[in-house]
Amino acid sequence: MLDAVLLGVLVAAIAIGFGLGYRQASRRITPSPAPPSRSLSRDYFVGLNYLLDEKPDKAINTFIHALEVNSDTVDTHITLGKLFRTRGEADKAVNIHQNLLARPSLSAWQNEQVQLELAQDFMALGLHDRAQRLLQQTDADSQHQTHRMAARRLLIDLFEREKDWQSALDIIQPLLEQQADIQVAAAHWQCELAADDMTQASRSLAKRRLKKALQLDPQCVRANLMLAELAMDNGRYANAIARLGRIAEQDQAHIPTMLPALQRAYRYAGDDAGFTRHLLELLPDAPYTSVIVRLGEMTHRHDGVERAIEQTGERLEASPSLGGLDYLLDLYMESQRQSQRQTPDSRLFLLKRHTRALLENRPRYRCQRCGFSGDMLIWQCPSCRQWGSVKPIIGVDGE
Ligand SMILES: [Zn+2]
Structure with a gap:
């Protein structure tokens, strides 16, 4: 498919070039000894021959050779380079872009445009040092804000790939106000650095970073989750519970993410009743499987298996799920074990095998x-x- 696009662009570009060359040549009063249209047309037909012989790579190379570099065709060369890069042939893109940079006729704007492309080629080839040098040069020297911003975005991308979070944070300032997604990303870089601090036992530094993450992005669920873990490590369970409570306000979809930590905090605090109350508060807005199952587990522990079956069944009626059904089967089997003091009905085992198999593939x-x-x-x-x-x-x- 990309071959077809690439060839389409090339053929169109050569055809236009051929047309222009022909027009210019016919306008000239004194005919030049070797009009550009002649060599252009020869390469054009050689390329076409390759195409007809189903040799697209040779056809592409011939067409590139035919396409003269001048101010009108720079954009076409850049597009070609991009196409090669997206095809996974970044080395060819490098050739095209370096060939362009060697032309003295490029304007400053075009020169920077090509440098930005070349940096992306280097990144695609894993040559991060060379990409970084080019981007830092464009960032420092360019007179055009668009190019400086583009260079910074690419540098950020590069630092992210290298997990160099601090370097990424050091250069985001001018982008922060304009691009909301950078704020979200920067909050996560702070979380990454905080995770490193936590493994090196620098908890106070980690805490400061996580608070910065929340300043950058008040919706950062991960920062609250990590702050809750820090609070729990210090034995401040009420504080951890409050932090985790904020996640439900930040993004309800992440309630299942924070539930294991919430359960731990209440368990360390020795407050089962508090955990049940908390789950019941979450349930109306978040009738998720993990909330229903944990509520079932608490009822099972304190009021017995029959009560747990009754309540879980009612809740699943309103919010059915495969995971909930799987848990309900556990409860039925437990109930049979308790009441008949024997192994549960083999049909329950069969059903359980099915729900397990279905869940494992999800x-x-x-x-x-x-x-x-x-x-x-x-x-x-x-x-x-x-x-x-x-x-x-x-x-x-x-x-
Ligand atoms: Zn995605």
Whole structure:
């Protein structure tokens, strides 16, 4: 498909070039000894021959050779380079862009445009040092704000790929006010740095970073989750519970994400009743499987299995889910064990096997932006690289 696009662009560009060359040549009063149209047309037909022989790579190379670099065709060369890069042939893109940079006829604007492209080629090839040098040079020297901003965005992308969060934070200032997604990303970089601090036992530094993350993005669920963990480590369970409570206000979809920590905080505090109350408060707005199952577990522990079956059954009636059904089967089996003092009905085992098998093949998290799904919560989507877009899947086969 990309081959077809690439060839389409080339053929159109050569045809236009051929037409222009012909027109210019025919306008000249004294005919030049070797009009440009002649060599252009020869390459054009050689390329066409390759195409007819189904040799697209040779055809593309011939067309590129035919396409003279001048101020009219710079954009076409840049487009070609981009196409090669997206095809995974960044080395060819480098050739095209370096060839362009060698031309003295480029304007300052075009020169910077090509430098930005070349930096992206280097990034695609994993040559981060060379990309970084080019981008820092454009950022420092360019007279055009558009190019300086573009260079910074690419530098940020590069630092992210290298997990150099501090360098990314050091250069975001001019972008912060204009681009909301940078604020979200920057909050996550602070969280990444805080996680490093926590492993090096610098808790107070981690706490400061997490508060900065919340200043950058007040909706940063991850910062509150990590602050709650820090509070719990210090034995401040009420504080941890309050932090986790804020996550429900920030983003209801992340209630299942914070529930294990919430359960731990209440358990350490020895407050089962408090946990049940908290879950019952969450339930009307967030009738998720993990809320229903945890409520069932609390009822099971304190009021017995029959009461747990009754309540869980009612809640699942309103919000059915595969995970809920799986838990309800556990309760039925437990009830049979208790009442008959024997192994439960084999049909329950069969059903349980089915729900388990169905659940095992279901992803638990999905990116809200690109649809990437997986079994683990990842803060930066590995597919579209957006921060904070992966969330628990809500619905019959999820939460
Ligand atoms: Zn994504």
